[in-house]
Amino acid sequence: IQTPNIDSLARDGLTLNRFYSMPICTPTRSALMTGRDPMKLGSVYAGFQPWQNGGVSPEEHFMPETFQAAGYQTAMIGKWHLGFGPEHLPQNRGFDYHYGFLGAFSRYTEEEKTPGYHTFIQDDFSSKYQWKVGRTKNAKILENGKEINEKEYLTFAFANRAKTFISDNKDDNFFMMLNFNAPHVPFQAPDEYYNQFSHIKDENQRVYLAMIKALDDGIGDVMKHLEKLNLLENTIVYFISDNGGASYTKATKNEPLKGGKLTLFEGGVNVPFMMQWKGEIPAGQVYEKPVSSFDIFATAAANSTGVTAPKQVEGVDLIPFVSGKNDGVPHKTLFWRQGGKAALRHGDWKLVRFGKRLGAGKAKWELYDLS
Numbered sequence: 016i017q018t019p020n021i022d023s024l025a026r027d028g029l030t031l032n033r034f035y036s037m038p039i040c041t042p043t044r045s046a047l048m049t050g051r052d053p054m055k056l057g058s059v060y061a062g063f064q065p066w067q068n069g070g071v072s073p074e075e076h077f078m079p080e081t082f083q084a085a086g087y088q089t090a091m092i093g094k095w096h097l098g099f100g101p102e103h104l105p106q107n108r109g110f111d112y113h114y115g116f117l118g119a120f121s122r123y124t125e126e127e128k129t130p131g132y133h134t135f136i137q138d139d140f141s142s143k144y145q146w147k148v149g150r151t152k153n154a155k156i157l158e159n160g161k162e163i164n165e166k167e168y169l170t171f172a173f174a175n176r177a178k179t180f181i182s183d184n185k186d187d188n189f190f191m192m193l194n195f196n197a198p199h200v201p202f203q204a205p206d207e208y209y210n211q212f213s214h215i216k217d218e219n220q221r222v223y224l225a226m227i228k229a230l231d232d233g234i235g236d237v238m239k240h241l242e243k244l245n246l247l248e249n250t251i252v253y254f255i256s257d258n259g260g261a262s263y264t265k266a267t268k269n270e271p272l273k274g275g276k277l278t279l280f281e282g283g284v285n286v287p288f289m290m291q292w293k294g295e296i297p298a299g300q301v302y303e304k305p306v307s308s309f310d311i312f313a314t315a316a317a318n319s320t321g322v323t324a325p326k327q328v329e330g331v332d333l334i335p336f337v338s339g340k341n342d343g344v345p346h347k348t349l350f351w352r353q354g355g356k357a358a359l360r361h362g363d364w365k366l367v368r369f370g371k372r373l374g375a376g377k378a379k380w381e382l383y384d385l386s
Contacts (some may be wrong), residue, residue, distance in 0.1 A: 016212075018229075024252065024289040025289050027293065031301075035083050035259075036284055037353070039260050039276065043308050046307070047311055051364075052350070053308075073102045073108075076327065081323075082109070082281070087187070088183075089109055089191070090179050091115065095118070098117075116155060119153075122169075123201070123226075125165075132203055133317070134202060138363050156172075163193055170230055177191060177193045177237050178236065211228060224281075235356065248294045251319075254290075255288045257371060260276060260282070262282070263275070269283075271287060281385070289304070290337070297339065306342070306345050366381075368380050
């Protein structure tokens with residue numbers, strides 16, 4: 016599959032090959048929003064507080080709150096999945112504008128069998144449940160709290176809302192979190208993209224690749240819009256995945272990395288990360304030292320006008336490291352935990368524990384030299 020728009024972020028910016036997330040989306044998003052190590056935040060998956068009602072405690076300070084206080088216009092577009100109670104809603108966590116859905120997933124079109132689209136339903140409980148929910152419950156499409164009957168393919172709807180927000184605030188400082196849900200299940204792609212992959216005989220994979228191709232075009236539209244408005248030289252763009260590819264869908268693999276989403280092997284937590292800041296980050300660079308999702312808050316704040324990260328932020332400003340001004344290592348040690356699974360990376364060594372929940376009998380340990 017060709018993804019020229021995503022590739023351009025690497026060509027015109029920086030690729031960080033050792034960028035680490037959590038193995039599932041919500042803890043990664045919590046680290047991104049708070050700038051804190053997700054192991055200290057806890058999670059519903061790890062089974063300890065301060066998580067409440069499916070979201071991070073309101074006592075934790077979120078990145079957009081910092082930017083909003085500094086006079087920036089703030090927007091959250093796309094998938095939220097950081098809590099459903101009133102105290103957790105995006106508009107109560109520092110975002111002036113919200114468009115998207117609150118839960119883990121939503122259908123890409125209004126109906127399962129929408130003319131002009133191809134769908135694929137995996138034969139497992141999770142996928143069937145997501146198709147059944149459709150756009151109800153926490154999968155509703157909302158705009159500032161009001162339910163919207165969105166007719167456009169969701170990937171393009173998100174891209175277009177992002178472009179509108181950028182246009183409306185082109186003369187102001189702004190912070191935007193654009194969370195495309197593609198290629199998360201339920202699998203659904205426009206015919207014009209599906210038809211580009213007639214050489215793929217596996218229907219599951221064909222729809223999946225078509226979704227990624229559409230995602231690439233959506234990202235391209237947003238980047239071209241920034242360029243059209245002459246905003247690229249004073250806008251930092253971060254592109255990340257919140258966990259490794261979901262290999263259990265049988266539509267993708269993470270080779271040459273082991274494992275995928277839900278695992279603590281490299282395929283589950285070592286994910287794509289690119290940064291572009293024209294005129295500041297030299298184009299085409301590759302950075303190989305370990306960094307993490309909780310570094311983005313510190314980096315964004317340190318390099319934005321009038322913004323200071325609060326003291327509790329534990330990440331580091333990546334710009335001195337990637338520019339060569341600081342030849343040290345951003346993080347000598349990183350930790351992960353999810354239920355009965357745990358892992359740490361220290362230097363080139365990675366220790367992985369999996370099996371029963373922590374403290375419950377024997378478990379399997381494996382040690383890897385990542386070099």
